[in-house]
Amino acid sequence: MVVALMVSMLPGVTHAQAPGALGTAGNLIRETEPRADGIRHVDTELMIAGLKAIKANTYVFPMAGDNVHWEDLRNEFLPAAAAAGINVWVLVYSPSQAGCCVSRPYKHDYVAWAREIATLSRTHPNLIGWTVDDYAYDLKTFTPGYVKQMRTVARAINPSLTFVPTVYYSQFTDAFIAEQIPLLEGVIFPFRDEPHRDTSWTWNLSYQVKHLAQRLPGTDVYLMPYAHPLSHAAQKPTVAYVEAVTKKGLEHVRTGELSGVLQYKLPFVSRDTGWTRPASDNLARTGNGRLSFVVQTKTVTKAGMWCGASRQAQLTPGAGTYGVSFWHGDDRGPDSPAGYHVKQLLLNGKVVWQQDVAANDHAWQRATVDLTAELAGANSVKLEWRLYERKGVTSYFTDVSVDDIVVTGLQLSDPGVENAVTWTAGLARQGGPVYCSAQVYHQNYGADLGARIATMYAAG
Numbered sequence: 001m002v003v004a005l006m007v008s009m010l011p012g013v014t015h016a017q018a019p020g021a022l023g024t025a026g027n028l029i030r031e032t033e034p035r036a037d038g039i040r041h042v043d044t045e046l047m048i049a050g051l052k053a054i055k056a057n058t059y060v061f062p063m064a065g066d067n068v069h070w071e072d073l074r075n076e077f078l079p080a081a082a083a084a085g086i087n088v089w090v091l092v093y094s095p096s097q098a099g100c101c102v103s104r105p106y107k108h109d110y111v112a113w114a115r116e117i118a119t120l121s122r123t124h125p126n127l128i129g130w131t132v133d134d135y136a137y138d139l140k141t142f143t144p145g146y147v148k149q150m151r152t153v154a155r156a157i158n159p160s161l162t163f164v165p166t167v168y169y170s171q172f173t174d175a176f177i178a179e180q181i182p183l184l185e186g187v188i189f190p191f192r193d194e195p196h197r198d199t200s201w202t203w204n205l206s207y208q209v210k211h212l213a214q215r216l217p218g219t220d221v222y223l224m225p226y227a228h229p230l231s232h233a234a235q236k237p238t239v240a241y242v243e244a245v246t247k248k249g250l251e252h253v254r255t256g257e258l259s260g261v262l263q264y265k266l267p268f269v270s271r272d273t274g275w276t277r278p279a280s281d282n283l284a285r286t287g288n289g290r291l292s293f294v295v296q297t298k299t300v301t302k303a304g305m306w307c308g309a310s311r312q313a314q315l316t317p318g319a320g321t322y323g324v325s326f327w328h329g330d331d332r333g334p335d336s337p338a339g340y341h342v343k344q345l346l347l348n349g350k351v352v353w354q355q356d357v358a359a360n361d362h363a364w365q366r367a368t369v370d371l372t373a374e375l376a377g378a379n380s381v382k383l384e385w386r387l388y389e390r391k392g393v394t395s396y397f398t399d400v401s402v403d404d405i406v407v408t409g410l411q412l413s414d415p416g417v418e419n420a421v422t423w424t425a426g427l428a429r430q431g432g433p434v435y436c437s438a439q440v441y442h443q444n445y446g447a448d449l450g451a452r453i454a455t456m457y458a459a460g
Helices: 002-008 044-053 068-083 110-123 144-157 174-179 205-215 239-255 420-424 445-459
Strands: 021-025 058-062 087-093 127-133 186-190 220-224 260-264 289-295 306-315 323-329 341-347 350-356 365-370 381-389 398-408 427-430 434-440
Touching (some): 068 110, 205 220, 239 434, 239 445, 420 434
Parallel strands (some): 021 260
Antiparallel strands (some): 289 434, 323 365
């Protein structure tokens, strides 16, 4: 009790009731056949079974599509979730998302949503909160005065109902914190490696969580890892990536800096379109894994920026020769501009091989480098593959791959890049928008990721 009290008194630490909100958002699944009314309703039984399988205690129910979602939530999903011990939040879409998603029946009348959700929560106590997706993109709608109306209406009906909108890291400006945070019970924080935009790099997560905890004392912050592809990102999230973000998020839940972890569209039932990944997603030369080095489109880089994947290798006693060979490929060719993106291999910090991405011909090539002279009298070996910016670009996409490494006179574990964890600790980048990762393909993405999420959620 004393330890818990001391933690709760630390500046910038929020109050999270163990084990916090652990769950996922979105991915409503409809029944395979229409009922007598001609409608394919939400498959409540299947979804509840899937949520129980991943050990979720919270589900964020999206109001997308027709009115049947609202009716199915009221009549079927909330009672079934209560019986399973699952809390529910309602997700309503913002005006800026009208091109893809409009929440019905109350559309963009958020005072009406506040009233009706609060009313529903009085008869279903497991309906504990609601959120507006992409909230901070629509502050012309969600003015402090309007949000006060929403808050007043909801609190008059159910004072304990929480409003926890979705806000990205860069949107927590001083003005937003001063004007909006006093009106909110919490925020959902989707992590996307800002100021960049990718679902492969995790190093900024702890800094951003701690920074928000310091700037938002007393406000519940819920981390949202991307288990579903992020729009305009070059790569889909991998099992290893989501696992790493979730694991780190749960550590911050335990310290009180986060109040929970809610996946973005985790495919938790087998009928979900994201349950499996197509074979075309596997870009490895052999097996399932590769090193990937990316500069995204519409991304500004500067000369000298780089991202590298390094590993320590052991010298084989008595070896007379040393060398390394590896396969490399990229999406560029002789028709692409040269002199910008350069693939490199470094030995103990020294470049021993390099090639421009434009020199490749859209196919895997093998590079062999003799390291015997370089390693004469050496005691340690650090190999590093990297993508280096010789000149800056403004929009010049590339995705460079390295796979099937073979060493001579050296010992190197996981040369086929089949275990992302083996390589992740050796990733480093200089400058930011050039990033790299170990990309390991999982055909059974939903099942493999769900099993790992369940283990972590069960541990709390």
